[in-house]
Amino acid sequence: MTVWVQITPGSNKPIYLQVAGQISEAVAKGQLKTGDKLPAVRKLAAELVINPNTVARAYTILEQSGLVSTKTGSGTFVSDPKMISRDAADINALAERMDNVIVRGLNLGIEAKDLLEMFKSRMAGFGKKEKDKEQER
Amino acid sequence: MSELVLETKGLTKYYGRILAVDHLDLKIPKGCICGFLGRNGAGKTTAIKMMLGFLEPTAGSSAIFGCSSQNLTPSVRQRIGYVTEGHRLFGWMSIGRIGKFQKAFFPEQWDDKFFADMIEYFGLPKKQRVKNLSIGQRAQVSLALALAPNPELLIMDDPTQGLDAAIRRQFLEGMIQLIMRQGRTVLFSSHILGDVERVADRIAVIDKGVLRASCSLEQFQKAVKMVRVSFTGEMPAEIEIEGLLHCRRSKKELELVLVGTDEEKIERWANMSKVQNYEIVGMNLEDQFIEYTEPVNHKGFQWE
Numbered sequence: 001m002t003v004w005v006q007i008t009p010g011s012n013k014p015i016y017l018q019v020a021g022q023i024s025e026a027v028a029k030g031q032l033k034t035g036d037k038l039p040a041v042r043k044l045a046a047e048l049v050i051n052p053n054t055v056a057r058a059y060t061i062l063e064q065s066g067l068v069s070t071k072t073g074s075g076t077f078v079s080d081p082k083m084i085s086r087d088a089a090d091i092n093a094l095a096e097r098m099d100n101v102i103v104r105g106l107n108l109g110i111e112a113k114d115l116l117e118m119f120k121s122r123m124a125g126f127g128k129k130e131k132d133k134e135q136e137r
Numbered sequence: 138m139s140e141l142v143l144e145t146k147g148l149t150k151y152y153g154r155i156l157a158v159d160h161l162d163l164k165i166p167k168g169c170i171c172g173f174l175g176r177n178g179a180g181k182t183t184a185i186k187m188m189l190g191f192l193e194p195t196a197g198s199s200a201i202f203g204c205s206s207q208n209l210t211p212s213v214r215q216r217i218g219y220v221t222e223g224h225r226l227f228g229w230m231s232i233g234r235i236g237k238f239q240k241a242f243f244p245e246q247w248d249d250k251f252f253a254d255m256i257e258y259f260g261l262p263k264k265q266r267v268k269n270l271s272i273g274q275r276a277q278v279s280l281a282l283a284l285a286p287n288p289e290l291l292i293m294d295d296p297t298q299g300l301d302a303a304i305r306r307q308f309l310e311g312m313i314q315l316i317m318r319q320g321r322t323v324l325f326s327s328h329i330l331g332d333v334e335r336v337a338d339r340i341a342v343i344d345k346g347v348l349r350a351s352c353s354l355e356q357f358q359k360a361v362k363m364v365r366v367s368f369t370g371e372m373p374a375e376i377e378i379e380g381l382l383h384c385r386r387s388k389k390e391l392e393l394v395l396v397g398t399d400e401e402k403i404e405r406w407a408n409m410s411k412v413q414n415y416e417i418v419g420m421n422l423e424d425q426f427i428e429y430t431e432p433v434n435h436k437g438f439q440w441e
Contacts, residue, residue: 007335009330009331009332009334009335010330010331010334010421010422010423011421012419012420012421013419014334014354015334015335042317045313045317046310046313049309049313049335049336050313050335051170051313051316051335051336051337051338052313052316052317057355
């Protein structure tokens with residue numbers, strides 16, 4: 001179940017951020033669903049041949065972002081996205097990051113409509129979750 | 138900081154008039170894997186030999202588990218595993234024999250089954266003499282010898298030097314397996330920063346005998362930054378920004394290497410300094426290490 005985490009040493013991204021980023025992505029793509037249990041810290045560390053403290057650090061970051069929660073003694077689980085608190089500041093921060101992408105795209109000479117197409121096709125990579133939602137409805 | 142396993146205070150070594158280790162104040166907390174980094178000749182091996190009591194310091198002191206390195210008692214030595222640079226082992230002994238030989242130094246903790254299992258896992262012939270082994274096989278024997286006594290502190294001096302990727306990985310796995318046991322600590326030197334990044338959660342950087350950093354890997358990775366800057370109009374002659382380590386100029390741009398300067402401070406500086414544009418460039422651990430240990434104002438190579 002841990003095939004979706006892959007470590008690249010020598011990258012600009014520290015390993016704890018690689019682990020946290022890939023788990024976030026797996027949740028966004030629906031590969032990990034609400035209530036799924038993350039592998040135990042020691043198990044994932046042994047599997048990836050990385051320091052257990054590095055895995056623990058990644059889990060802490062995910063916990064702080066609300067994406068997962070730890071139940072003492074039983075493990076770390078993917079939280080229900082509906083339960084994740086997001087305030088206006090979070091939305092503003094997200095909008096700002098989108099602005100950065102748009103500015104960069106326009107500066108590269110990409111037209112607005114092509115940029116929008118690009119956004120849609122990237123979004124399609126996260127399509128599974130949309131389908132799940134439709135089924136729920 | 139939690140309980141210290143190893144501590145040096147002003148540890149200094151002169152070889153004649155050459156200063157090899159210069160007032161080293163190193164603290165290694167229990168439970169970490171610490172990567173000991175430094176360029177060739179930085180003083181890593183000399184420091185390690187003093188920590189283990191194999192070399193007398195010119196000044197200063199070192200202690201492991203609170204016991205002076207100069208007078209490590211047999212009971213303290215039993216808690217320490219050591220892998221030498223180049224995996225020097227007695228060539229005339231067979232693998233089985235060298236296991237028994239090592240066991241004599243660790244009568245209480247030595248795990249016969251673990252040693253035998255590891256030798257089998259590596260596919261090594263027990264009756265073979267050590268001198269007939271390849272460097273990789275000798276390294277594997279050396280790893281099994283270091284882990285079989287289940288040491289509380291494992292010190293390895295550049296253990297993966299010259300080894301292939303598969304055997305290097307076995308060393309990393311060995312370190313991870315050891316650290317998973319409660320209260321184990323590892324100090325290892327290496328030039329392969331990708332390996333250090335994988336297994337270390339702490340690093341100590343030594344340069345020309347001087348300890349330049351001793352912190353968590355995360356802190357180091359956050360602290361060393363490179364910023365590329367372009368200016369509106371002329372480039373200023375002097376750059377004043379906190380934490381400036383290197384400043385390189387090209388016709389259009391400045392390249393700054395900063396240590397411990399947070400992004401807010403960079404932005405504030407940029408706003409005050411007629412900066413047209415600046416970009417924080419991503420660095421990996423290797424880039425960070427090279428920049429960090431690069432002599433200040435080093436001009437670099439110039440090909441005519």
